[in-house]
Amino acid sequence: MSWDRWIRTVEIEPSLYAADFAHLADQVDVLLRTGARVFHFDVGDGHFVEPITVGPVVLQSIAQQIHAGDGVVDCHLMVNEPEHHLAMFKAAGADSITFHYEAAANIGAVRDLARRAGLQVGLAFNPETDVDDVAARAEGFDLVLCMTIHPGYSGQELLPEAIDRIRRLRQALPKDVHVQVDGGIKFENVRSIYDAGANLIVAGSAIFGMEDLPRAYRRLVQALA
Helix, strand or coil, rough: CCCCHCCCEEEEEEEEHHHHHHHHHHHHHHHHHHHCCCEEEEEEECCCCCEEEECHHHHHHHHHHHCCCCEEEEEEEEECCHHHHHHHHHHHHHCEEEEHHHHHHHHHHHHHHHHCCEEEEEEEEEECCCCCHEEEEEEEEEEEEECCCCCCCCCCCCCCHHHCCCCCCHCCCCCEEEEEEEECCCCHHHHHHHHHHHCCCEEEEHHHCCCHHHHHHHHHHHHHC
C-alpha cells in the first residue's frame, strides 16, 4: 500500500495530538465512521520541540482499530535523530513516518532506513527553512510536509506567509510527491491551502476543538468540494 492509494484526491487528516485522550478510541471510532481515512500522529521528544507528546505505546493502543476501519496512521516525528525511532513506530502500527529536514544529519540515509522498515516516508520542514532547499532534497520521498506554524503546540494561527510557501513548494516538487500541510488549519482557510497545492491537510483543533466531531470533519471536507 502507498500514499497514491490512500489519498482520495485530497485528505483531511485528523491530528490526534488535539484529541481528548480520555476518550481517544471513541473519537477515532466516530471519525472513522464519518469517513476519515488518514490519522495524523504527532510525536515530540522535548528536544527538537519543547513538549513531550505521545509515543509508540499510545499508537499501539489505537493502530489496530484504525486499520480495522480501513484507515492508516501517518506519524510525524518531531524528534532529533529520527533514525533511532523508525523500527519502534513501525512495530506499533505506523504506516508512514515523516521526519524533519532540520533533525537528520543524513536525510537520504534516514529515508532509506524507513523504506527498509516497510514504511512510506515524508520530509517535513519548519517555517524558517528555505522551501527550495527542501524541494532539492525531496527525491525518493512520498510527501513533503510544509509546517505552517512553529511545530510543537496545537491551536496556533496559520503564519501569514504560509500560502505562498505552499504554492512555491508545489511548484518546485515533482508531481508524484504529495504536499502535506500542518498547522493553523480551519474552515476559513482550508480551501486556500488546497488551492495552493496541498492534498494532505492536517487538522487538529478545527476538529477536536469542536463539540460535534463529525460535523467539524465534514465541514472541512465540504469546503474542498
